[in-house]
Amino acid sequence: MRDVAALAGVSLATVSRVVNGDLRVDPEMAQRVTDAVALLGYRHDLTASSLRRADRGSASIGLVVEDVANPFFAAVHRGIEDVARRHRVLVLTGSSDEHPPRERELTEALIARSVDGLIVSPVPGDQSHLARERALGVEIVCVDRPARLFSADAVVSDNVGGARAAVDQLLARGHRRIAYIGDRPELFTSQQRLAGYRRALGDHGVAEDPALVRHTEPRGANGDGIARALLAAGDPPTALFTAQNLITIGAVKALHDLGHQHRIAHVGFDDVPLAEVVEPAITVVAQDPRAIGTRAAELLFERLSGHDGPPRQVVIPVALIVRGSGELPPP
Amino acid sequence: MRDVAALAGVSLATVSRVVNGDLRVDPEMAQRVTDAVALLGYRHDLTASSLRRADRGSASIGLVVEDVANPFFAAVHRGIEDVARRHRVLVLTGSSDEHPPRERELTEALIARSVDGLIVSPVPGDQSHLARERALGVEIVCVDRPARLFSADAVVSDNVGGARAAVDQLLARGHRRIAYIGDRPELFTSQQRLAGYRRALGDHGVAEDPALVRHTEPRGANGDGIARALLAAGDPPTALFTAQNLITIGAVKALHDLGHQHRIAHVGFDDVPLAEVVEPAITVVAQDPRAIGTRAAELLFERLSGHDGPPRQVVIPVALIVRGSGELPPP
DNA sequence: CTGAAAGCGCTTACAG
DNA sequence: CTGAAAGCGCTTACAG
Secondary structure (H helix, E strand, O other): OHHHHHHHOOOHHHHHHHHOOOOOOOHHHHHHHHHHHHHHOOOOOHHHHHHHOOOOOOOEEEEEEOOOOOHHHHHHHHHHHHHHHHOOOEEEEEEOOOOHHHHHHHHHHHHHOOOOEEEEOOOOOOOOOHHHHHHOOOEEEEEOOOOOOOOOEEEEEOHHHHHHHHHHHHHHOOOOOEEEEEOOOOOHHHHHHHHHHHHHHHHOOOOOOHHHEEEOOHHHOOHHHHHHHHHHOOOOOOEEEEOOHHHHHHHHHHHHHHOOOOOOEEEEEOOOOOOOOOOOOOEEEEOOHHHHHHHHHHHHHHHHOOOOOOOOEEEEOOEEEOOOHHHOOOO | OHHHHHHHOOOHHHHHHHHOOOOOOOHHHHHHHHHHHHHHOOOOOHHHHHHHOOOOOOOEEEEEEOOOOOHHHHHHHHHHHHHHHHOOOEEEEEEOOOOHHHHHHHHHHHHHOOOOEEEEOOOOOOOOOHHHHHHOOOEEEEEOOOOOOOOOEEEEEOHHHHHHHHHHHHHHOOOOOEEEEEOOOOOHHHHHHHHHHHHHHHHOOOOOOHHHEEEOOHHHOOHHHHHHHHHHOOOOOOEEEEOOHHHHHHHHHHHHHHOOOOOOEEEEEOOOOOOOOOOOEOEEEEOOHHHHHHHHHHHHHHHHOOOOOOOOEEEEOOEEEOOEHHHOOOO
């Protein structure tokens, strides 16, 4: 900037004004500055700028999710990026791997880079540490699940309603032994979907069989193994409700490997690619991860532009997509 | 920081030293500083720090890909994050949507936030604009495809070899009318995979039929439509080679809709979820996107720590996964 | 070992 | 409209 000022023969202040699009500057002078900028290949340094600026915005926000490579969170990420882009803001991202210390490290690393706001998909455990971040002026919005011991805006899917619809679908076909395979019980989404499962059973007067409620390792790792074990047991289920995308994929593999795909009904939570091509095609409750991201970013930017109401919880609708696997009758 | 210094009764310089882990400071004094930091909830401002620091590192790098929500790039992203994390560096990401102005905007926005390095999956068109960024001291590595009119390290899949292996597999079963459905012809990966297709045909003395070589809209959008059109034409192909993940999914849908999945052989480039469960299971050439990301980040950090050799091109192997669809014989 | 002072690249009252 | 000067939060020679 100093070089630009020298070359254009103006003061630093003038260069700053031109670079920031301040119109109260002599056009001829502005032109000289613009030329010098082009000639020198000068680049405005936003970090220095925001250091001195009154509003102190860094024009970047942070995102902490379980895993950026999980298609669900990848879509959430994209939804957030789209909104951020409209605000000329960039997104810094990190994967917590559901690991509490990693979540803390990440949020602190993001704060240290002075992000204006944070969108977090909270790990199990509590997020009370976020209170300190917020006290420092960083706005925080939760995504996919609410925080614990820390109240903030949150955008989530209609987990209870979706799970209920999925299980209702199976009950309507006459199934009574319906297994629930969910992610770790500590997870909000897992709990909510289990609640929906129970609600549906209750509505139909079906008693829950604890032997049919199973949880996988982190990230739904052993979904296929659990499905196998359930089906190999005495008095096996006649239908499966898998409460997460990776578990759904694992269960479909297990059903096909065992040759049971036409005998055991199956509904999954979260849509997966090729679900309509598998035979039978897979009935799912589809979430709208991109909309979840979009909405979360909108809430964040509202806060950043001064909104100061109480924490809001936004529920994004889900949709039951009937394709066949969920409509198989019991034997 | 001023407040911390005041509370601890020391100078700013001392606080800075303690915060940065400088050991040449009186332990008792250091303790007072640490206490004050805890009491005040002080957070170190990395952006201000790097502004003044000699080495000027911001401990963040930028990533520009086509779309962070594409599972391929989401996995690349994760590979990069893993390496960056070991260097205590965060990743800023943006989606170019294969749109040249958007690529420029993004790289400039990233530079303005003073990233130390950039990993870019270049859009069609040329990347000569990146030369200016590099002149400013930002290291640049390309991923998935090399840049044009700009030479830089690049990490790519073995596109030619993989496509060749895919088409060889079909030729070995006796197919002679093999269609190629690829992404836009401007894309490096599309060109390379077409080259591999041609190489395989040539090796077997099969003349190319231009009517069987098709390109989709951006992002493989109409892959299913093109597959349908090919199969509906007179003298249709007996086998399909789909050169990208979304096109593969589209083609599988088309084959199933038409009921041709057991008659028309099919090999896809890039693995897709549930490929092994579809009937017939889909034979694919699997890439290793996470390894691509990992390797790209490693090259970048080598540059950032001073490596100054000529541009390198790293080719990540691919693997043909035989599952059934590619082994169907011609009628 | 410690602190006063200069300065990183920028913005912003303030005076002219 | 323009510029000289102070200062954002930090680091780093330099002197003590």
